Amino acid sequence: MHAFDVLGDPVRRRILELLADGEMSSGAVCAVIQEEFGITQPAVSQHLKVLREGGFTTVRPEGTRRLYAVNAEPLREVDGWLDHFRRFWTPPLMALETELARGRREQRRRARSAEPQEPPESHEPHGETGRPS
Amino acid sequence: MHAFDVLGDPVRRRILELLADGEMSSGAVCAVIQEEFGITQPAVSQHLKVLREGGFTTVRPEGTRRLYAVNAEPLREVDGWLDHFRRFWTPPLMALETELARGRREQRRRARSAEPQEPPESHEPHGETGRPS
DNA sequence: TGCTTATATAAGTCAATGCTAATACACTTG
DNA sequence: CAAGTGTATTAGCATTGACTTATATAAGCA
Numbered sequence: 001m002h003a004f005d006v007l008g009d010p011v012r013r014r015i016l017e018l019l020a021d022g023e024m025s026s027g028a029v030c031a032v033i034q035e036e037f038g039i040t041q042p043a044v045s046q047h048l049k050v051l052r053e054g055g056f057t058t059v060r061p062e063g064t065r066r067l068y069a070v071n072a073e074p075l076r077e078v079d080g081w082l083d084h085f086r087r088f089w090t091p092p093l094m095a096l097e098t099e100l101a102r103g104r105r106e107q108r109r110r111a112r113s114a115e116p117q118e119p120p121e122s123h124e125p126h127g128e129t130g131r132p133s
Numbered sequence: 134m135h136a137f138d139v140l141g142d143p144v145r146r147r148i149l150e151l152l153a154d155g156e157m158s159s160g161a162v163c164a165v166i167q168e169e170f171g172i173t174q175p176a177v178s179q180h181l182k183v184l185r186e187g188g189f190t191t192v193r194p195e196g197t198r199r200l201y202a203v204n205a206e207p208l209r210e211v212d213g214w215l216d217h218f219r220r221f222w223t224p225p226l227m228a229l230e231t232e233l234a235r236g237r238r239e240q241r242r243r244a245r246s247a248e249p250q251e252p253p254e255s256h257e258p259h260g261e262t263g264r265p266s
Numbered sequence: 267t268g269c270t271t272a273t274a275t276a277a278g279t280c281a282a283t284g285c286t287a288a289t290a291c292a293c294t295t296g
Numbered sequence: 297c298a299a300g301t302g303t304a305t306t307a308g309c310a311t312t313g314a315c316t317t318a319t320a321t322a323a324g325c326a
Contacts, residue, residue: 004137004140004141007141008135008137008138009283009284010135013137013214016217016218017217020218025302025303026303026304027303030302030303039284039285039286040285040286040287041302041304042285042286042287042288042303042304042305042306043284043285043286045304045305046285046304046305047284048303048304049304049305061292061293063293063302064292064293064301064302064303065293065302065303066303066304070218070221072218072221072222075218075221076221076222078211078215079212079215079219079222081146082208082211082212082215084149084150084153085153085205085208086212088203088205088208088209089208089212142313142314144314158272158273159272159273159274160271160272160273163272163273172314172315172316173316173317174272174273175274175275175315175316175317175318176314176316178273178274178275179274179275179314179315180314181273181274182274182275194323196272196324197271197272197273197322197324198272198273199272199273199274
């Protein structure tokens with residue numbers, strides 16, 4: 001399931017917002033979501049599963065509870081896709097600092113990658129939108 | 134349809150990528166998409182409709198053609214939602230410049246809002262994705 | 267005017283998704 | 297161990313959404 005599909009659901013977006021403020025137990029998330037959206041515990045649990053499997057969260061068992069936290073990787077991917085369009089709302093004055101920022105992001109990205117990454121390629125030729133070749 | 138739902142489809146994401154390089158006719162988009170995804174012209178046309186109605190594109194008729202172009206507003210909205218999480222991948226050093234950028238964005242946003250362009254997004258059970266503060 | 271091209275819409279099908287109710291699993295505690 | 301929480305899974309149903317074929321609208325041109 002592509003990142004954007006995962007984010008397509010309002011409940012899942014809301015859950016991520018909640019987790020952005022810090023680790024929460026499944027039950028705590030449930031409480032808020034059930035209150036706000038009026039859905040059942042299994043429904044929330046299923047959403048948590050989608051987030052988990054999509055890599056949007058990490059889980060840490062603590063006793064009988066499961067503590068969920070944001071894993072930002074996929075969100076960064078989404079952010080990266082938006083790079084295609086940022087110039088539409090980024091005035092020329094901001095271009096430099098944005099580029100610098102992007103550069104640093106890239107550096108760190110590479111640095112972090114012990115796993116072999118595509119060498120000097122400009123990033124995301126077009127792809128990763130998930131189409132069949 | 135929420136911005137993220139619109140972006141949930143790979144064909145639509147690809148169309149936006151194409152339009153990012155500049156205005157294109159429906160037919161030109163069709164050609165590429167049909168080639169890449171193997172779907173029919175009506176299918177592409179329907180995706181264009183979703184993008185149009187979601188505010189992601191503008192259309193300009195020229196003779197018998199319809200020229201589509203990106204309208205970045207909804208994408209900015211998505212970008213704005215990501216602000217909730219940017220600190221996860223934005224090192225402290227970048228915090229200031231990011232904040233400055235955000236500030237300028239806000240200023241412009243307000244400035245631009247001379248026009249009462251406020252579609253308050255009434256759907257979504259509770260707080261949309263923006264919760265009742 | 268009628269033919270052709272460019273694009274959009276309509277109707278119907280099929281698969282995917284989100285929900286509920288019921289149930290299973292896993293820790294904790296009496 | 298038994299009972300009680302906290303959480304996940306299953307099965308079934310209803311809805312949504314992307315697709316196809318067929319057709320409509322509209323502009324350009326003989």
